[in-house]
Amino acid sequence: MHKTSEWLQTFSTEKPSKSHSFDSFRPCVKISVTGGKGGVGKTSIALKTAKELATAGHRTLLIDCDSNLSNTAIKLGHPMDNKFEKLLSSELTFEECLILDGKFHLLPACNGSIEVFESKLHFDEVITDIIQTHQHEYDFIILDCPAGLSTAALTLNAFCDHRFVVVTPDKSSITDSYSLIKMLSNRFNVIENHLIVNMFQHDKQYQKVVMTLTETIENYIGVRTVVLGGIPKLDISAEGFDTFFLSEGKNEFHKNFVKLLHGFTEKVGEPLIRTSSAGHLAFEHDVQ
Numbered sequence: 001m002h003k004t005s006e007w008l009q010t011f012s013t014e015k016p017s018k019s020h021s022f023d024s025f026r027p028c029v030k031i032s033v034t035g036g037k038g039g040v041g042k043t044s045i046a047l048k049t050a051k052e053l054a055t056a057g058h059r060t061l062l063i064d065c066d067s068n069l070s071n072t073a074i075k076l077g078h079p080m081d082n083k084f085e086k087l088l089s090s091e092l093t094f095e096e097c098l099i100l101d102g103k104f105h106l107l108p109a110c111n112g113s114i115e116v117f118e119s120k121l122h123f124d125e126v127i128t129d130i131i132q133t134h135q136h137e138y139d140f141i142i143l144d145c146p147a148g149l150s151t152a153a154l155t156l157n158a159f160c161d162h163r164f165v166v167v168t169p170d171k172s173s174i175t176d177s178y179s180l181i182k183m184l185s186n187r188f189n190v191i192e193n194h195l196i197v198n199m200f201q202h203d204k205q206y207q208k209v210v211m212t213l214t215e216t217i218e219n220y221i222g223v224r225t226v227v228l229g230g231i232p233k234l235d236i237s238a239e240g241f242d243t244f245f246l247s248e249g250k251n252e253f254h255k256n257f258v259k260l261l262h263g264f265t266e267k268v269g270e271p272l273i274r275t276s277s278a279g280h281l282a283f284e285h286d287v288q
């Protein structure tokens, strides 16, 4: 098993690629959902992405990387059990800490754990070791990254094959995502990121965010931005938000999200397909 420190030492000017995968036949695609600023929708988008990939037939692991403010299990309606503490102390195995739902597997972290707070462990090393050990079991591993520019957050972002940078039209969100991309470029030579504009209120606002960010990033950092699309600001009460956001209803919102994800999966050579009840495979756009 490789430690992150070893991986960092071998880090060259190339961005991390699928060559990190142990499974050369069908490499696991690793994506971090990130953004710098807090509360922009990273966890919601990471969960929806992972669940949709699993529904489409891909073995998908979502790792909650918000080590001590983990929200993924809560958003799915599971109680917080802080089992992750016991994974760190080797009292439980990786499998024993997972929440399973078909091909969707979730590894929650902790919320308010004294053990994690006092732990001397480097969280990025813990996560990269888990990835290296289990990536051959999955088609996709999604990381729900914490807000901020901590070393752990940056390392995990750089370790992944792709980054979904979530930004809102808020000026501070735009500034924070720019800083994240700059740090990833300067420190880890990350040369490409994917952009998702969340909570936009009208098309003009979406276009403005996309133009401002992509041009500034290209001109001042020299990094490519692949625009995945936008998610509108939903007028839904806080109590009902997670259920609506994560449901697979036949509404426009869900269809648009699947379309956004389809653009990405096509690019990485993993078409978003669904297994129908009859066992046939159908492309997403054929499914109503």
Ligand SMILES: Nc1ncnc2c1ncn2[C@@H]1O[C@H](COP(=O)(O)OP(=O)(O)OP(=O)(O)O)[C@@H](O)[C@H]1O
Pocket (backbone or CB within 6 Å): 037, 038, 039, 040, 041, 042, 043, 044, 045, 066, 071, 146, 147, 198, 199, 231, 232, 233, 234, 235, 236, 238, 241
């Ligand atoms: N498209 C949207 N429309 C309306 N509200 C949204 C949308 N996306 C996210 N939200 C609101 O933002 C809240 C925070 O979302 P989420 O927890 O996914 O953000 P986060 O970036 O992971 O936050 P943190 O930085 O704290 O981890 C949601 O609970 C929801 O109320």
Ligand SMILES: [Mg+2]
Pocket (backbone or CB within 6 Å): 042, 043, 044, 066, 071, 144, 145, 146
């Ligand atoms: Mg979050």
